[in-house]
Amino acid sequence: MASSTLTLAGNGIRRGFRSRSLLLMGIVGPLILGSVLALAFGSGGPTISIGLVNLDDSELSSGIADGLADALEGSQLELTRIIADDPGDLSDVERMVSDGEIGAVLVIPEGYGASVTATPETLRVIGAGDNAIASSIVSSIARSIAAGTDLQRAVVAGFVAAGVDPSPVLDDGPVEPVISAEQVTFEGRFDAPLYFGPLAIFLFLGLGVTARTLLRDEHDGMLARIRSAPVSTRDVVAGSAITVIAMGALASTAVILVSTIVFGASWGEPLEVLVVIAAFVVSIAGLLGLIVGIAATEAQAESWTNVIAFTFAVIGGSFFGGALLPGILGTIGTMTPNGASMRALIEVGPGGQSLGDVWYLLAWLFGMGIVGIIVGARLFARRLR
Amino acid sequence: MDVLSATGLARRFGERTAVDDVSFGIAAGETYGLLGPNGAGKTTTISMVCGLLAPDSGTVVINGDTMATDRCPAKTHLGLVPQEIALYPDLSGRENMEFFGRLQGLSGARLGERIDSVLELVGLADRGGERTDDYSGGMKRRANIGVALLHEPELLILDEPTVGVDPQSRNAILDGIADLQSSGMAVLYTTHYMEEAERLCDRIGVMDEGRLVAEGSTAELVSLVGEHPVLRLEGDGDLRVVQSRLAVLDGVIDCTSAEGRLDVVAQESAVVLGEVLQIAEHNGVRITAVSVDEPDLEDVFLHLTGKALRD
Numbered sequence: 001m002a003s004s005t006l007t008l009a010g011n012g013i014r015r016g017f018r019s020r021s022l023l024l025m026g027i028v029g030p031l032i033l034g035s036v037l038a039l040a041f042g043s044g045g046p047t048i049s050i051g052l053v054n055l056d057d058s059e060l061s062s063g064i065a066d067g068l069a070d071a072l073e074g075s076q077l078e079l080t081r082i083i084a085d086d087p088g089d090l091s092d093v094e095r096m097v098s099d100g101e102i103g104a105v106l107v108i109p110e111g112y113g114a115s116v117t118a119t120p121e122t123l124r125v126i127g128a129g130d131n132a133i134a135s136s137i138v139s140s141i142a143r144s145i146a147a148g149t150d151l152q153r154a155v156v157a158g159f160v161a162a163g164v165d166p167s168p169v170l171d172d173g174p175v176e177p178v179i180s181a182e183q184v185t186f187e188g189r190f191d192a193p194l195y196f197g198p199l200a201i202f203l204f205l206g207l208g209v210t211a212r213t214l215l216r217d218e219h220d221g222m223l224a225r226i227r228s229a230p231v232s233t234r235d236v237v238a239g240s241a242i243t244v245i246a247m248g249a250l251a252s253t254a255v256i257l258v259s260t261i262v263f264g265a266s267w268g269e270p271l272e273v274l275v276v277i278a279a280f281v282v283s284i285a286g287l288l289g290l291i292v293g294i295a296a297t298e299a300q301a302e303s304w305t306n307v308i309a310f311t312f313a314v315i316g317g318s319f320f321g322g323a324l325l326p327g328i329l330g331t332i333g334t335m336t337p338n339g340a341s342m343r344a345l346i347e348v349g350p351g352g353q354s355l356g357d358v359w360y361l362l363a364w365l366f367g368m369g370i371v372g373i374i375v376g377a378r379l380f381a382r383r384l385r
Numbered sequence: 386m387d388v389l390s391a392t393g394l395a396r397r398f399g400e401r402t403a404v405d406d407v408s409f410g411i412a413a414g415e416t417y418g419l420l421g422p423n424g425a426g427k428t429t430t431i432s433m434v435c436g437l438l439a440p441d442s443g444t445v446v447i448n449g450d451t452m453a454t455d456r457c458p459a460k461t462h463l464g465l466v467p468q469e470i471a472l473y474p475d476l477s478g479r480e481n482m483e484f485f486g487r488l489q490g491l492s493g494a495r496l497g498e499r500i501d502s503v504l505e506l507v508g509l510a511d512r513g514g515e516r517t518d519d520y521s522g523g524m525k526r527r528a529n530i531g532v533a534l535l536h537e538p539e540l541l542i543l544d545e546p547t548v549g550v551d552p553q554s555r556n557a558i559l560d561g562i563a564d565l566q567s568s569g570m571a572v573l574y575t576t577h578y579m580e581e582a583e584r585l586c587d588r589i590g591v592m593d594e595g596r597l598v599a600e601g602s603t604a605e606l607v608s609l610v611g612e613h614p615v616l617r618l619e620g621d622g623d624l625r626v627v628q629s630r631l632a633v634l635d636g637v638i639d640c641t642s643a644e645g646r647l648d649v650v651a652q653e654s655a656v657v658l659g660e661v662l663q664i665a666e667h668n669g670v671r672i673t674a675v676s677v678d679e680p681d682l683e684d685v686f687l688h689l690t691g692k693a694l695r696d
Contacts, residue, residue: 003487004487004488008488014476015476018475019475220469220470220471221467221468221471222469222472222473224437224465224471225467225485225532226488227436228436228463228542229485229488230456230457230458230460230489230490231456231460231488232455232456233455384437385438385454
């Protein structure tokens with residue numbers, strides 16, 4: 001990387017630190033709003049209600065149900081065993097979930113135990129878009145159970161392939177589902193969505209100010225002076241992109257640290273949270289790059305930034321669970337940086353999935369950012385020619 | 386060898402030709418003024434000289450290095466003073482200089498020395514630590530010029546550096562530029578102010594509609610367009626009689642009278658003045674005021690382009 005790029009980025013970051021707008025919009029705003037939301041909705045450590053419908057009377061399935069109940073004992077997950085009147089019709093269970101009576105339900109299908117030696121049966125998770133945390137946790141539990149069952153199926157298949165009777169193995173009882181405490185419980189609160197919602201909006205607006213520096217510098221003759229030095233247009237654009245990404249990362253980290261240390265918020269595993277935040281920051285850097293590349297004036301770029309920030313906030317779920325809604329609304333919401341990041345944060349949250357499970361969301365965010373930066377840079381460079 | 390050599394520069398924006406086949410050169414220690422109204426092509430020409438715009442055709446060579454829009458060695462030879470105050474208002478004068486100095490490849494002790502030296506040169510040594518936002522208009526202008534001098538360029542380009550500056554600061558700036566010129570620096574200067582061009586510039590290029598329509602010293606330009614001094618007389622009596630006598634006098638090119646005033650255009654005003662006064666006295670006209678209006682760049686410009694410089 002050219003030293004002039006680093007000089008430009010360093011200067012941008014230094015000026016960013018002195019900018020009250022970024023301080024207010026990138027750090028103070030999300031902290032205040034997030035803390036208010038956390039106080040209103042997230043205090044006291046919520047109990048998450050999940051359900052279990054066991055449609056299978058096998059020893060394996062009973063063992064799974066009992067093992068799950070034991071694992072959740074004393075955790076913040078409240079397990080309700082639901083007995084379905086008609087195994088073929090779970091509409092009542094679906095209604096309970098959609099009405100919010102229960103967060104999400106794991107359904108063990110009929111014949112699940114027998115599937116160890118026969119055709120595999122699939123565990124089913126009934127969840128609702130507005131309770132993604134419960135859905136995520138139950139999905140995680142389902143994957144753990146399925147992994148245990150698959151292991152048992154593989155052992156039986158191995159015995160059969162070797163011409164050995166598998167009965168002794170099966171008589172020993174079911175393989176216990178591998179359910180770790182980390183997967184089904186979490187300490188304290190999970191406040192990431194409450195803080196991330198405002199952070200996404202404010203950061204978009206705050207970083208917009210930083211990104212628009214290019215347009216302001218062009219208007220004020222600053223860019224002419226910079227480009228009259230041994231500096232290429234690529235250096236200028238790269239310096240600006242690095243500034244936006246670095247300021248976004250620093251502001252986000254500050255919000256995470258202060259909300260955790262001062263307000264006791266829980267964001268989840270630090271590495272996973274930071275990767276998701278990094279993806280979000282890169283994605284909005286790309287969108288801001290596009291705006292700067294297309295807009296003719298700073299005022300035009302500012303108005304576009306405001307419109308896009310609030311549109312994404314609404315459909316991406318910064319105000320409510322837009323990206324977590326079912327169907328087309330959820331899909332559209334997830335396509336926004338706010339929605340994709342929110343979903344990724346929730347899915348990798350406490351008791352949730354790994355980064356590998358949300359690779360498609362991360363790829364979308366990073367891809368959106370990189371493409372936006374490249375296209376925006378080319379448009380901007382074309383204007384300077 | 387010229388420090389700056391611009392040859393055959395041309396640039397179009399869509400259908401509009403902004404600069405058309407412009408060539409000029411500037412030697413070390415020479416100040417070259419680029420004169421023209423808004424839209425004449427000065428800014429586009431300067432942008433191509435500085436490597437901000439690529440010419441459609443033509444070349445710019447500074448100190449032997451060919452200019453390009455990317456990271457090229459030619460840019461290390463020039464310092465640009467944009468018309469706008471190109472300083473970050475939230476940084477101090479010293480911090481601004483650190484930033485732009487680094488972009489020019491300065492670092493460490495050398496950078497510090499150059500900043501101290503330039504702050505001293507532009508009279509801001511004791512104000513370098515203050516935000517430029519807090520500077521007066523004149524201080525900002527001086528700092529704006531100072532930033533361009535950090536790397537000791539061989540060519541200094543000033544784009545209307547005195548716009549909006551009070552007379553005292555303007556004088557200080559013009560004196561400073563004259564000092565730089567005498568130190569051997571080549572200076573390319575654009576301005577709307579005729580008196581600045583006449584005071585500072587060794588040679589002047591007159592631009593109009595993208596073309597360099599004339600070039601030379603002020604005296605050369607005046608003689609080039611055939612402009613002559615105008616002898617202006619005011620007096621009591623019948624000036625029309627005097628006018629008719631003067632019209633046939635040798636050396637008088639033109640003579641007009643109106644409302645107590647007589648304008649005489651002559652090859653040499655000093656030579657005909659005595660005869661004019663004699664004829665006036667002989668015809669009973671009492672001359673009350675005499676002045677000589679020497680042709681200046683404004684007249685040259687009007688003659689060359691048919692419009693005033695500020696059109």
